[in-house]
Amino acid sequence: MNIMIGLINGMIAAATPILLAALGGTLTYYAGIFNIAMEGMMLSGAFFAVLGSYFFHSWIVGILFGVLGAILIALIFIFFSIFLKVDEFVTGVGLNLFAVGLTTYLLRQIFNVKGAFTDPGIVPIPKIQIPMIQNIPVLGKILSGQNLIVYIALIAVIFITWLVFKTRFGLRLRAAGYNSTCLDTSGVSSNLIRFHSLMLCGILCGFAGSFLSLGYVTLFTENMSAGRGWISLAAVILVSGNPLGIALVSLLFGFADGLGLFLQQSLPSQFTSMVPYVATLIALFIYSIRKKKKEALI
Amino acid sequence: MKRNLFVNLAGVLIAMLLGAIVMLIQGYNPAETYGALFGYSLANFYSFSTTLRNAVPLILTGLSASVAFASGPVNLGQPGQFLIGAIFCVIGGLYVDLPPFLMIPFLLLLSMLGGAFWSGIAALLKKFFRMDEFITTLMLNMIADYLTYWAITYPLFEPRANHPQTPLITKNGFMPKWGNFNTNVIVMLLVFFVIWFIFNRTIAGYEWRISGKNSLFARIGGVKIEKNYLSVMLLTGALAGLAGGLVIMSGPHRFIKGLGANYAWDGIMIAMVANNGITATLLYGLFFSILQTGSLGMELITAVPSELITVLQAVIVLVVVAGRGYFELMIAKIATRRKLKDRDIHPQFIDQNAINREDTKL
Structure with missing residues (x-):
């Protein structure tokens, strides 16, 4: 049972950054912007979150x-x-590429390290225990005790759904696209x-980045977004921008990630690390087959 | 042509000025820093030949991206194709041993095959399942990254080493050197001329260029878009794979973890800043190599971290591309005004938005 709960929590943790970035991507998708800068926004967010948290000893400043x-x-993108x-x-x-260069350069300049920066001074984002719910036998450990992000x-899923459709x-956002x-x-x-949609996308990617470096782990490594921005773009394309669909697809990617960790007992870690990317390819594959069938019906 | 040159030079200068401002803010001397940078990469034959050698993978991956973008397919898979090409080359170099005059062409072909194999997967996924190559190639990049990492950790692992790497390939597969001048430059130049010729002087190249500019027009004109798509993907994959193979054969002679982490993305960047021009790719590849090779000297002499160059490169790309776009917009505006004048319509009475509907301000 504990393994199951661990797996589910792993899924949720892996899905969160993809979900947040994809929600940002869906706003720009509706606005008709071909926005592939989520990767850079997330990476930059992850770095500055560590910076803020380390120098001000506060996760709130970190997120900010x-x-x-x-x-x-996002502003440079807008410009x-x-x-x-x-x-x-x-x-x-x-x-x-600018984000990769900038974060690597600043990592070197500010923290005097190459590759990765980790320090006990970085304050992580806390986990939230919800009073009543945490006492429910099994669900309590899943519904409560998750990271704030x-x-x-x-x-954000509910808010974005409301924002886009209600x-x-x-x-106007949809009209722009x-x-x-x-x-x-x-x-x-x-x-x-478009300006507003990109700014909102920046904010959401900032949360995603903060979660990567202050929630998922408490450190910053070079290029730590590791293609998550691209995966989130794939998620947006897969469900044509529907926020609820994105939540489901993100969980699926999270599941693939968790599955990878689970498979590590029997396979070399290099293969299990591939799982999310292979899952993206499979998802795109299924999407295209379904699309083909639909077109055949018409 | 002249206009183009001006925009590019101005863009590079502005970007370097921005870099100088960053250096000033951080308390470094920009003149001294740039001096150290260019001195280290250009000062004498030794350093210039190093710069040339380092330019080879940049130019080859750049050509791969340029040809792909200019012909239509958004092949962003150079990093993956580079790695697969390199690992194919290493496998060939470990298990086959021929005299050098056979071994070198064999390894070059093998690495091209590796790259083409990897881009071919994306091409087939597009052909049969209409999956966008721009996402599939990106995902294949990550997969190639882990696949090669696995290959050098387990099956091809050198037992004596502390970190994942393969044993050295056979000596017969090393690219010959004349002094410090590595012959990989000659291979690169040959490939450059072949690509230039195919792209600018053959029917296939013409069809690719037309398909890239306007695929509908090309289709109506009788161009077989899908066949061309496959050949462009395979060719550009082969180019990126060749870059990987040449890095192995002229550099470390083995596959080390993290090999070419930057080369291939730099190639994509070079293609963008060169506006997918074949000759421009060669020149920008050389220029980026000057920056990258010099960055080590810059760090040694002036203590400015070499990572600054990665930022500078991205700034150059953005500034040059933006400058080009903006410049063209201005020229179009001036041309429209002139035409209006010829027809005796005073520009003041023309709605600015009508001149360029897209040019609405925030």
Whole structure:
């Protein structure tokens, strides 16, 4: 039973950063932005979260810095893609590499280390015990005692769903992606909507990054986002942006990650580390088969 | 052409100025730092030949990305194809032994085969299941990373080493050196000319370029898009694989963990900053190699961390690409104004948005 609970909690922990980044990605997806900078935003967020937490001995400052770090990348993205009209794809790839360079350089400059920085002075984000629920026999250990960011991610799913489908902003957001000229002629600047969607994406990726470096583990390593931004992009594409679908797909990826850890008893760790990426390929594969069938019906 | 050169030079200069400002803020002397940087990579024959050798994987992966992007397929799989090419080369070098004049071409072909094999997987997934190559190649990169890591940890592991690496490949597979000049440069130049010729002077190259610019037009004109897609993917995979093989044969002569962690992504970056031009890729590859090779000297002489160069590279890419886009926009605007003047319409009466509908401000 304890193994089961451990596996489920591992799943949830692995799914959280992907979920948060994918929620950010879904906002830009609806706004019609080909945003592939989630990877860079997450990495930058992870670094600055450690920076804030280490120097101010507070995880709150850590999260704040993490969010600001991700917003920094989002702002550069906005400057280049919306303001200067540079190709979004080029901007995204350039920014992802910029984030890798920046964090490695600052790691060296500020902490004087190469590769990884870990220190007892980094304050991790606490786990939240929910009073009544934690006493429920089995569910209590899953529903309660998760990292704060996990609960934030859950709230974010509901919030983003509401934001996209039930508010005026959400309508305009979808209009910006569907037909931006139409939105512009009706008096709403589609660029402004895109600006907002990218900023929100930055905030969500900042949470994802903070979770990576202050929740999942308490350290920063070079390039620690390790393709999670890309996986989250795949998740967005798989469900065509639906937030609830993203939550499910993220859990699936989390499950793949947990499965990898579980398989480590019988397989070399290099193969088990591949599992999430293989799972992404399989998911895309199933998606394309289903799409083919649908098209055949029409 | 002149305009292009101007934009590129201006972009690089602005990026380096930004770098100088960062150095000033941190209390380093920019002139001294840049002096050390270029001195270390260009000062004499020895350092210049090192720069040339380091440029080879950058230019080859850059060519791979340039050809792919310019022809349509978004092949971002250079890092994975590079690694698979390298591991194929190592396997060949460990288990086969031929005289050098046979061994070197054999290993080069083998590494190209490895790269093409890895990009071929993505191409087939696209062909049969319409899975976007841009995500599949990225996922295949990570898989290749772990696959090669496994290969050098278990089956190809050198028992005497403390960390994962393979034994040395056979001496016959080493690229010959003249002094410090490594002949991998000659292979790279040959490949460059072949690629340039195919891309600019053959029917296939013409079809690729047209498909990249406007695939619908190409299809209507009778270009077999899918066949071309497969050949471009295979060719670009082979190029990245060749880069991996050449790194093994001219550098450490064995597969070390973390080999080429940067080369291939730098190649993609070079393709972007070069706007997918074949000759521009060669020049930018050389320039990035100057920066990277010099960064070590910069760190030795002036204590500026070599990691600064990774930031500088990304800044160069962003500034040059943005500058190019903005410059073209300005030129289009000026041209429109001039046309309006010819027709006696005063530009003030024209809605700015009509000139360029996309150019709405925030």
